[in-house]
Amino acid sequence: MLEEANRDTLASPLPGASSARPPCKAAHPRNPPIWGEDADKFDPDRWDRLEGDGTDVHAWEPFLQGPRVCIVRALAWLEFRAVVVELVRRFGFGRVEQGEIALVNPSRVLRPAAGLRVKVVKRE
Numbered sequence: 001m002l003e004e005a006n007r008d009t010l011a012s013p014l015p016g017a018s019s020a021r022p023p024c025k026a027a028h029p030r031n032p033p034i035w036g037e038d039a040d041k042f043d044p045d046r047w048d049r050l051e052g053d054g055t056d057v058h059a060w061e062p063f064l065q066g067p068r069v070c071i072v073r074a075l076a077w078l079e080f081r082a083v084v085v086e087l088v089r090r091f092g093f094g095r096v097e098q099g100e101i102a103l104v105n106p107s108r109v110l111r112p113a114a115g116l117r118v119k120v121v122k123r124e
Contacts, residue, residue: 048104048111092121
């Protein structure tokens with residue numbers, strides 16, 4: 001995300017035609033009252049133990065919506081879909097254990113409580 005000033009600014013010493021890149025933490029602030037004291041720590045397991053304000057579906061929206069939508073959101077989704085297509089084309093996937101799957105916190109993303117073992121077989 002690179003921005004360019006089209007004229008001199010009064011708020012800071014940034015002359016016109018200068019480029020500025022905001023730090024990633026400014027674009028995606030981590031709020032300790034919502035995410036806990038370890039808000040800046042990479043911890044994907046935090047999604048399993050959310051409580052209070054952290055359970056709000058709008059608490060973490062890196063892509064956002066409307067006029068401030070992430071400019072590369074469409075590219076990110078396109079790349080994701082291309083990777084999934086290639087994985088499915090090259091490999092077969094199946095469950096190792098059979099039976100019902102217990103879920104944790106059924107919300108936007110369904111997650112198995114005890115994980116989900118998957119066998120991956122390369123296609124010929």
